[in-house]
Amino acid sequence: MFAFTRATQRARARLAGGVSLTARVRSAMAAALAASALLGALFGPAAAHAADTAITVVAAENFYGDVVKQIGGNYVNVTSILSNPDQDPHLFEASPKTARALQHARVVVYNGADYDPWMTRLLGATAAQSSQRTVIVAADLVGKKPGDNPHLWYDPQTMPAVARAVGAALDAADPAHKSVYDANLATFLGSLKPIDAKVAALRAQFKGQPVTATEPVFGYMSDAIGLDMRNLRFQLAAMNDTEASASDIAAFERDLREHRVRVLIYNSQATEALTRRMLALAKQSKLPTVSVTETQPAGVNFQQWMLAQLDSLGKALATR
Numbered sequence: 001m002f003a004f005t006r007a008t009q010r011a012r013a014r015l016a017g018g019v020s021l022t023a024r025v026r027s028a029m030a031a032a033l034a035a036s037a038l039l040g041a042l043f044g045p046a047a048a049h050a051a052d053t054a055i056t057v058v059a060a061e062n063f064y065g066d067v068v069k070q071i072g073g074n075y076v077n078v079t080s081i082l083s084n085p086d087q088d089p090h091l092f093e094a095s096p097k098t099a100r101a102l103q104h105a106r107v108v109v110y111n112g113a114d115y116d117p118w119m120t121r122l123l124g125a126t127a128a129q130s131s132q133r134t135v136i137v138a139a140d141l142v143g144k145k146p147g148d149n150p151h152l153w154y155d156p157q158t159m160p161a162v163a164r165a166v167g168a169a170l171d172a173a174d175p176a177h178k179s180v181y182d183a184n185l186a187t188f189l190g191s192l193k194p195i196d197a198k199v200a201a202l203r204a205q206f207k208g209q210p211v212t213a214t215e216p217v218f219g220y221m222s223d224a225i226g227l228d229m230r231n232l233r234f235q236l237a238a239m240n241d242t243e244a245s246a247s248d249i250a251a252f253e254r255d256l257r258e259h260r261v262r263v264l265i266y267n268s269q270a271t272e273a274l275t276r277r278m279l280a281l282a283k284q285s286k287l288p289t290v291s292v293t294e295t296q297p298a299g300v301n302f303q304q305w306m307l308a309q310l311d312s313l314g315k316a317l318a319t320r
């Protein structure tokens with residue numbers, strides 16, 4: 001077996017210089033702060049009150065931020081750092097805005113397993129200012145570490161664990177609203193049941209079917225369904241932005257061209273030339289494709305996002 005070690009030297013070098021405040025950013029921030037102070041003064045105490053009393057939460061990824069919002073409701077003020085489904089999160093660079101948001105966070109949620117190593121660094125840099133801060137690391141909750149597939153939110157076991165930890169953190173930060181958080185947590189856990197039911201239904205129908213993917217983003221879900229996921233080395237190279245070997249590329253192309261797999265699962269956030277070429281080849285070979293993203297799209301919640309992807313996978317697998 002090989003490990004899911006990420007971040008080439010190139011990516012690390014790019015990350016290294018990311019946290020310093022340039023003068024331009026500083027003056028832009030000062031202007032923004034002045035503007036928000038002005039708005040606060042204009043729109044009065046109601047808006048200021050909500051901002052003051054809400055629990056400030058920073059989530060490194062927007063699906064964790066969504067879970068916090070669903071449990072915290074009006075009592076949380078959530079900032080999600082990775083929230084653009086058109087960008088590759090593996091190439092993300094931390095910005096001054098990220099560092100600033102973290103300084104004031106009472107609760108922080110991030111993925112871990114080396115998906116977002118910039119979080120560990122930023123938290124270290126701002127540790128002294130917030131001794132009360134609760135930090136929730138999804139990987140720690142489900143026993144994953146650097147070298148494991150980092151796309152943990154596609155594992156049906158991850159979100160219930162994160163949600164429970166979020167509920168406990170909000171209870172501790174704001175005991176006055178414990179009953180609200182507990183009720184919202186129960187609702188959230190209940191709302192995951194259709195996802196589990198869908199996974200079970202797909203498993204009953206398609207267990208053991210061969211599939212392939214451009215990146216390991218859907219890996220845990222594929223395992224939960226019991227699919228036979230092929231071309232893992234190719235996927236790892238795509239994730240790490242390194243070169244796939246000629247023989248791995250040839251094997252991938254043969255799988256598509258000769259329909260040795262039922263479906264190509266395509267990560268629409270990792271759009272290197274080679275992954276685009278595989279998508280084009282699948283379409284040309286009339287092989288069903290399913291688009292997945294690693295960041296939650298705007299306008300849907302976590303549950304809707306997962307269900308929509310599982311539905312399109314089910315349709316694609318049913319195609320002959």
Ligand SMILES: [Zn+2]
Pocket residue numbers: 090151215216217239294
């Ligand atoms: Zn990924």
